[in-house]
Amino acid sequence: MMALVVSLVSSGRRAGVLPPLVLGAAILLLWEVGTRGFGVPSVILPPVSAIAVRMVASHATLWEDFSQTFLKGALSGYIIGCGAGFLLALFSDRVPFLQRGLLQVGNFLAAMPIIGIAPILVMWFGFDWQSKAAVVAVMCFFPMLVNTVQGLAAAGAMQRDLMRTYAASYGQSMTKLRLPAAAPFIFNGLKICTTLALIGAIVAEFFGSPIRGMGFRISTEVGRLNLDMVWAEIVVAALAGSAFYGVITLLERAATFWHPSQRRG
């Protein structure tokens, strides 16, 4: 599983999975030896082996938390937020007069730190995953909007003029030239959102949740000083986030194979 994830995200330049695994293993070894050797209290930082044992022992709980936070909260919020950001960028492209205003206001509103929005959205959408999805949607909206608008401006004047000489309609020019030219930017936004989505869903759970979910577990187990469980959840979060990012990267490669930045070695 891990090897698969790593091979997905390592940018595929004949690298293989060995180097990141070697680096990772070195860090883990240092961690294990350090915590045991210096007698670090396990309520500050448990050794790696204790975390691994905990992950095996509590795999059912970890799965339940994962499906609550990631599959329900983060994923639905990601789709809503990225979709809305993309559509608004397209819409504002048709109404150039509004585009500037929307961008400015969008910038302003999006800069609101989600951490503050979370308690408000929990108040509005209840304690379950819906409020988490709402937080994620708000978080993902902005990078997506900005990147898509930037991308739509990427096609050069010469190319646009060429489309005009072909008498291409707005729609044709959009699908044949401008969206493909924008793809690298759009995927940049999508990638940034993958990590935001997970963090947003977890953070939102700190402000009220049912008694399951990764954020719930992390915050309560810190309070109970079961740091091995906290780290087990963090490992799951890192694995899920990396896999999510890897999937988007694969999609990007399939969609923008022609782009210079995708060149191999």
Add this chain to the structure above:
Amino acid sequence: MRTMQSVLIVVGGIMAIWLAAVPFMNIKWEANMASRAGVEVSIPEGGLRRASAVALVFTNPHLIPGTYVQEKPRLPGPQQVVAELWATTAGEAVTSNRSLVYHAGVTLTGTVAGFLFGTALGVLLAVAIVHVRVIDASIMPWVIASQTIPILALAPMIIVVMNSVGITGLVPKAIISAYLSFFPVVVGMVKGLRSPDAMQMDLLKTYNASAAQTFWKLRLPAAAPFLFPSLKIGIAASLVGAIVGELPTGAVAGLGARLLAGSYYGQTVQIWSALFGAAILAAILVGAVGLIQAFALKRMGFAR
């Protein structure tokens, strides 16, 4: 000028929606309190909890004015937020801990320190990733994995661990801030440094350019259009990082502490004003990056 008009129209539209939404969001509480106070309220069958807010508003128009002046509304009216913002900025001395300006200043120092640190780290990492194959292969996956770690869960630990070695105050906050901001910079910069196409790279090869010359004359300039949008996201992320960093430090000072304290006491107006304070701060920061972007890209000949 046209931008101003456009902004005003958009803001006007949002304000109208906001003002219209206030009664629907707050009507239940208003109806609840009014019926307790003995005011005539028409509540549909099944009680207040199951009643639809829309129906309540239309059957009780006399309650609408009250929804704009509640003390702890679900959705404060714009006028309440503006009044609170005014009272906590113009109405207080800048040095007072009741002044939003003072708290914004506390957050700003953490944000800027974290952003500078995070950007430097991000650019250096990106350059290393593009040029050194071993680093690309071994570090990039961990860079991505690093961002999936919920930093908020780690923030208290970071602070506790730093406390035990005697570091408190700005540094832990800046570290969390840098942690969040270096990532967009790495992603954008790697993309940008790899953006020159084969023809351009070949041209430099025919000039017999060294790797360093290729970097300074082609890769770095080509990366600029990719870097700036990332910097904008990075500075906004830094602000979030600084605010998150203020939560577990025991809510001492800063916009984060302000949000948290507002959330404890259900002071929704205070939460909203702190949010807007943060958004204004972010707008200023993003705007500053935007100015640098406009200037730099113009000088580099990217302007169309």
Add this chain to the structure above:
Amino acid sequence: MKRLIASTLAGAMVFAGGAAWAQDAVTLQLKWVTQAQFAGYYVAKDKGFYEEENLEVTIKPGGPDIAPEQVIAGGGADVITTWMAAGLAARERGVPLVNIAQPFKTGGLQLTCLKETGVETPEDFAGRTLGVWFFGNEYPFYAWMAKLGLETDGADDNGVTVLKQAFNVDPLLQGQADCISTMTYNEYGQVLDAGYTADDLVNFNYLEQGIGMLEDGLYVLEDSLEDPAFADKMVRFVRASMKGWKYAAENPEEAAQIVVDNDTTGAQTLAHQTYMMSEVAKLTAGSNGALDPADYEQTVATLLSAVSEENPAITTEPEGAWTHMISDQALQ
């Protein structure tokens, strides 16, 4: 500014007295943010009681992500305030905390329900949604549910739905929960402030339900007490703190003002802190600072009666989790 002048004057006086040795530093980590729940310590600091004992005390406010037990384990504090259930749980997890003083005789934790939801007695809980605080504050709740024989994994005829309540009263006001956790001295007042009257509400006080557990006590690491100098510091600290608590109980308005002055967020209001101070005074009333072993026994028995998967506070009888060594000397 006032504080600066006061401390300068005090410093000058000490100096004039020819006793200009360095003061002993003590760092106290609170369980929660700056509020009248901790008035005794702030009063002792502001009124110079610590200084009289030749102590320089740093008070660190807590927050929702701060486990005082973790801070003291990491060396970030010399002494902490926490609830006994969390302190004992930490002890079982390898942080050997010892209770050295117990300023709170009784607890303020309760479950507050809206009458209109139809909850009148604990028998009515089945099928309800209850808001509970976690982060080490959930142990009393799970003990209670175990005692009532209610499942906590979802609402049906023999179980309740548990919500992780943030530290405010919104779930009750917004109708998202039938009952919520409140402290007599804080959140309950917020429900009243919101416009409900005491007649609209039903309170279940944990103490009256027979599952009371000791709240804010002072805890240190066991091995640190072996150092006579540290133990002596703690004796002076407890003595001055209890003096602060006594003063706060006698002068609630002044104590509330001191708390507001010490709140660096600028979010606390004098009205709310005055209310809190008067309620907290009721909880500290029965204690001179020394732990009553009977209260300790009851807390342990309650915890041990409800050991389960969800509630692993403690699994075995703790030993050496409290001492009268400090309080006996401090309160002579």
